[in-house]
Amino acid sequence: MLRDLVGLKGPKYGCGLDVCKSCTSHINGKAFNPCSVPVSKIKATDEITTIEGLANKETGELHPMQQAWLDYDVAECGYCQPGQIMAAIAKVKQARANGHEISDTDFDELRNICRCGTYFRIREAVRAGAAKM
Amino acid sequence: MHVTLADARPELLLNQLTGGSNSVRSLYTPVRTAAAIAKSRLLQTAATKWGVPTSSLTVKAGVIHHAQTGRTASYGSLAVAARSKKVEQVAVHLKDASEFKVVGTPQKRIDALAAVTGKKQFTMDLDVPNALPTMVCRPPTIKGTVKSVQNLAQVKAMPGVTDVVTISTGVAVRAQTFGQCIDAVRALQVTWNGGSVDKESDATVLAKLKAASLPLIVPPLLTKYIDAEFVFPFASNTALETNCAIADVRADSAEVWAGLKSPIDVQEEIATSLGMPVTAVKVHVITGGGSFGRKLFGDAAYEAVEVSHKIGKPVKLMWHRTDDIRHGRAHPMCYAKIRATYAAGNVVTYEQRHTSVFTDFTHGLGEALTATASKLPVGGLGFFSETVFSLSQSVPYNFGVTTQLLNEVQLDFHTGSMRNVYSPNVTCARELVVDQLAAKMGKDPMAFRRSFMKNDRFRAVLDKVAQAGDWGKAMPAGMAQGIGFHAEYKSCVAVLVEIDCRPATVNRKVRDGVTGPRITKATIAVDVGLPINPLGLQAQMISALSDGIGLGLTQSIHIKDGLPLEGSWDHYFYTRQWNAPTDVQVFVMPANSADPGGAGELGVAASLAAVACGYARATKTMPTTLPINHGTLGFEPLPRTPSIPDSPTDGLDYAF
Numbered sequence: 001m002l003r004d005l006v007g008l009k010g011p012k013y014g015c016g017l018d019v020c021k022s023c024t025s026h027i028n029g030k031a032f033n034p035c036s037v038p039v040s041k042i043k044a045t046d047e048i049t050t051i052e053g054l055a056n057k058e059t060g061e062l063h064p065m066q067q068a069w070l071d072y073d074v075a076e077c078g079y080c081q082p083g084q085i086m087a088a089i090a091k092v093k094q095a096r097a098n099g100h101e102i103s104d105t106d107f108d109e110l111r112n113i114c115r116c117g118t119y120f121r122i123r124e125a126v127r128a129g130a131a132k133m
Numbered sequence: 134m135h136v137t138l139a140d141a142r143p144e145l146l147l148n149q150l151t152g153g154s155n156s157v158r159s160l161y162t163p164v165r166t167a168a169a170i171a172k173s174r175l176l177q178t179a180a181t182k183w184g185v186p187t188s189s190l191t192v193k194a195g196v197i198h199h200a201q202t203g204r205t206a207s208y209g210s211l212a213v214a215a216r217s218k219k220v221e222q223v224a225v226h227l228k229d230a231s232e233f234k235v236v237g238t239p240q241k242r243i244d245a246l247a248a249v250t251g252k253k254q255f256t257m258d259l260d261v262p263n264a265l266p267t268m269v270c271r272p273p274t275i276k277g278t279v280k281s282v283q284n285l286a287q288v289k290a291m292p293g294v295t296d297v298v299t300i301s302t303g304v305a306v307r308a309q310t311f312g313q314c315i316d317a318v319r320a321l322q323v324t325w326n327g328g329s330v331d332k333e334s335d336a337t338v339l340a341k342l343k344a345a346s347l348p349l350i351v352p353p354l355l356t357k358y359i360d361a362e363f364v365f366p367f368a369s370n371t372a373l374e375t376n377c378a379i380a381d382v383r384a385d386s387a388e389v390w391a392g393l394k395s396p397i398d399v400q401e402e403i404a405t406s407l408g409m410p411v412t413a414v415k416v417h418v419i420t421g422g423g424s425f426g427r428k429l430f431g432d433a434a435y436e437a438v439e440v441s442h443k444i445g446k447p448v449k450l451m452w453h454r455t456d457d458i459r460h461g462r463a464h465p466m467c468y469a470k471i472r473a474t475y476a477a478g479n480v481v482t483y484e485q486r487h488t489s490v491f492t493d494f495t496h497g498l499g500e501a502l503t504a505t506a507s508k509l510p511v512g513g514l515g516f517f518s519e520t521v522f523s524l525s526q527s528v529p530y531n532f533g534v535t536t537q538l539l540n541e542v543q544l545d546f547h548t549g550s551m552r553n554v555y556s557p558n559v560t561c562a563r564e565l566v567v568d569q570l571a572a573k574m575g576k577d578p579m580a581f582r583r584s585f586m587k588n589d590r591f592r593a594v595l596d597k598v599a600q601a602g603d604w605g606k607a608m609p610a611g612m613a614q615g616i617g618f619h620a621e622y623k624s625c626v627a628v629l630v631e632i633d634c635r636p637a638t639v640n641r642k643v644r645d646g647v648t649g650p651r652i653t654k655a656t657i658a659v660d661v662g663l664p665i666n667p668l669g670l671q672a673q674m675i676s677a678l679s680d681g682i683g684l685g686l687t688q689s690i691h692i693k694d695g696l697p698l699e700g701s702w703d704h705y706f707y708t709r710q711w712n713a714p715t716d717v718q719v720f721v722m723p724a725n726s727a728d729p730g731g732a733g734e735l736g737v738a739a740s741l742a743a744v745a746c747g748y749a750r751a752t753k754t755m756p757t758t759l760p761i762n763h764g765t766l767g768f769e770p771l772p773r774t775p776s777i778p779d780s781p782t783d784g785l786d787y788a789f
């Protein structure tokens with residue numbers, strides 16, 4: 001739906017099975033995987049944000065997490081990275097809602113595959129991005 | 134200046150190939166030469182335009198200055214005027230290394246902004262008019278073919294479906310969306326002919342490899358010796374972007390878009406299959422979402438061309454993840470046998486026999502390898518394999534009489550090179566035996582390696598990780614350090630890991646995933662002769678480390694009755710965040726050469742070896758099958774028919 005009909009190509013196909021997480025986007029601020037949600041389950045009032053909608057709409061300024069990704073030169077092929085960034089932002093917010101900053105335990109809950117294996121730089125960048133969020 | 138990917142250009146012969154960690158090595162001097170020629174032309178152009186001598190001009194960040202008059206001009210503004218109208222031979226003087234301002238300094242990726250904003254375009258993100266989503270219903274066994282389709286008309290009438298057609302690899306469906314393709318593929322009722330390896334499973338393949346293993350020659354009679362054997366199961370080189378391509382085949386021409394590492398070869402194959410001259414086939418090379426050897430072949434491009442040719446319409450063809458693992462190429466299973474004899478503090482002989490299912494190298498090997506190959510003894514089918522093996526494998530230790538031989542078993546699986554090709558298995562087996570030798574000879578593994586190393590460059594990276602990684606530090610029971618070393622592509626690397634094999638770690642619970650031992654820390658030292666971009670080089674090592682962890686602990690393919698059982702990332706357990714180290718340090722050794730070595734694949738072998746050696750030391754058991762968890766199937770396999778699973782609908786339940 002998102003890619004073929006709406007034409008938003010930021011979220012990537014990596015499995016279509018809710019496994020690889022490269023399509024991760026936000027629904028009402030929470031991370032979810034559109035490949036595994038039929039349109040019938042989306043309400044008219046739901047707000048969906050893909051990676052394309054992350055930067056500040058007026059100023060075009062990047063989200064601190066995107067900036068951290070640049071600062072740490074995280075991306076290799078880049079295919080997983082839109083999904084990684086969307087998941088990371090939600091994970092940081094979830095940790096905060098539970099009263100703490102993102103911890104190693106929280107990182108271990110991120111299921112996003114990065115077949116280029118950038119996991120360590122992702123950890124560094126998420127901490128830096130979180131500090132500015 | 135923007136450097137872009139060229140379309141397939143047959144006039145480049147063997148020089149348009151990405152692989153063998155060869156890009157930086159092969160391009161370093163040509164790129165510098167081209168840049169120097171361009172710069173001198175631009176300076177001459179400015180000098181002529183302003184009527185001043187070239188020697189009075191200076192350049193800073195792409196802008197030419199003339200101090201006396203205060204005139205400036207950017208390279209861009211002079212580019213058209215500087216262009217040469219005729220082909221001429223010129224000579225340039227290349228800058229001395231002492232004048233380098235950029236080479237050797239950390240540089241960030243130029244496509245990073247596009248990647249993090251979702252704007253980086255991969256093949257499936259391109260809008261080619263009327264190239265509608267297309268997927269293929271595939272056989273229940275590798276290389277099976279279609280016998281008949283029972284419900285072609287019904288499937289053709291399904292929502293959004295425009296075409297259903299039988300092709301050499303299955304039944305292709307073209308529709309308005311990929312979702313509709315999935316529904317149609319799943320609805321197809323197909324009767325299949327058998328495939329090429331229907332009777333093969335892990336055990337039958339292994340039995341054939343063992344039977345074909347070349348004999349060890351040195352009789353273990355008069356000296357002490359170690360015999361060891363190892364099994365490395367199939368491993369998929371599947372990238373995160375699945376095989377995909379766009380094709381538009383017309384009556385007398387064809388146009389293709391795909392991520393390709395050997396585009397000329399693909400272009401020629403397509404031209405042959407369509408009976409068209411090569412000049413009628415345009416092949417656009419698109420940046421890939423990973424390759425790991427996969428994109429050496431144009432499997433998706435051939436399929437897209439076949440479909441488009443048959444239905445007379447453009448197609449945007451994509452493999453499902455399950456297709457990509459089950460029917461995509463894999464690094465073949467191999468069996469390694471080693472015998473080392475030792476006496477009086479020396480290793481007297483070292484023999485290694487590597488027996489592998491045949492690896493497909495039909496993409497060619499690029500100029501470097503192919504040129505050398507012509508000088509080597511030619512021997513039948515395994516010619517290229519033998520060549521790659523003998524050129525890439527060497528033992529970095531002074532081990533007396535040393536032989537490393539390859540033998541292959543001709544089984545018709547979908548195979549191909551996977552990052553670092555033979556080296557991860559060969560090196561891992563060797564380093565495990567090196568640890569055993571050290572133990573038998575009463576030496577510390579690090580000191581043992583150091584004393585047998587063939588040169589100081591090798592020793593320097595070992596020393597670096599030993600010192601920075603605090604080799605020999607006290608660790609709790611169930612934890613250990615492991616060291617791995619590898620030299621190839623005129624580079625070398627040492628990896629020191631810490632592994633936690635304690636029950637609390639091994640038995641961690643993760644939904645639909647495997648955990649097991651965890652690499653908690655890694656220290657890497659890499660020597661590439663001349664590091665061009667240390668930041669990128671470090672990223673390549675971090676990346677290779679993730680591969681080595683997966684290959685050592687969790688990631689393999691199980692073959693059952695002619696098909697891999699794995700069908701998603703929750704089956705094929707590539708390293709994920711919960712098994713990634715929380716502490717990684719990569720040291721880039723200072724330049725010690727005028728030429729850069731290769732590095733893209735370099736770190737995989739040493740990382741896998743370090744993981745395996747660490748595991749052996751932590752558990753006091755040398756692993757003989759890697760990954761260590763291959764013996765336990767950690768998932769429920771998907772059915773073989775339909776060839777792709779249904780899309781889940783409960784995604785919102787997992788929102789966070």
Ligand code: FES
Pocket residue numbers: 012013014015016017018019020021022023024033034035036
């Ligand atoms: S595409 Fe893999 S989770 Fe959506």
Ligand code: FES
Pocket residue numbers: 075076077078079080081113114115116117118373422423
């Ligand atoms: S950067 Fe390539 S898959 Fe993550």
